[in-house]
Amino acid sequence: MVDGDTLKKDGVTYRLEGIDAPEHGQKCKRPNGKSWPCGKEATSYLKQLVSGNSISCEGNSKDEYGRVLAVCYVNGDDINAHMVDVGLAWAFRKFSNSYIVQENRAKKSAVGIWQAPTQTPWDYRSDRWSVAAQDAPEGCPIKGNISKNGMIYHAPWSPWYSRTKISLNKGERWFCSEGEAIAAGWRAPLWGN
DSSP states (O other), X not given: OOBTTEEEETTEEEEETTEEOOOTTOOEEOTTSOEEOHHHHHHHHHHHHXXXXXXXXXXXXBOTTSOEEEEEEETTEEHHHHHXXXXXXXXXTTXXXXXXXXXXXXXXXXXXXXXXXXXXHHHHHHHHHHHHHHHSGGGXXXXXXXXXTEEEEEOTTSTTTTTOOOOGGGTOEEESSHHHHHHTTOBOOOOOO
């Protein structure tokens, strides 16, 4: 599993089109003001939803990171719609109007991310990027780390970002975009595998 809106099947990475789930390290608020790990829960929920089930994905266009944009189904049910319906993803209105009905229903029911005011993942990514770019060489804040698990890049919203140190003499490096990191052979961290 990659995260709450991206999955891998038969070596292909699918980005669930029309939705945007909280980032893996993102926290959301409950009505009592306490935080809950909404990003981890979205990732975990998607993993449970697809584990051991028949999955099919329909889509053929790719995003800037080479992921196939798709509507995926588990046992015939639309996974994208389900993630929004249970309050673990937003309808990604910037790119699609497909899941507005599900978002409105989840919001009205105050489930998941709709329990209390929550920062959208696109604002969360933007805020993290702005802060990290101030300290990164040439404003390129993505860390290309080499570990026993291979060449993995960490964007500023990765839960391991602050702990990841870059050692240029080991071949590690900085990137200005996820697309640049992927083109150089690095991959995003995987959660729940």
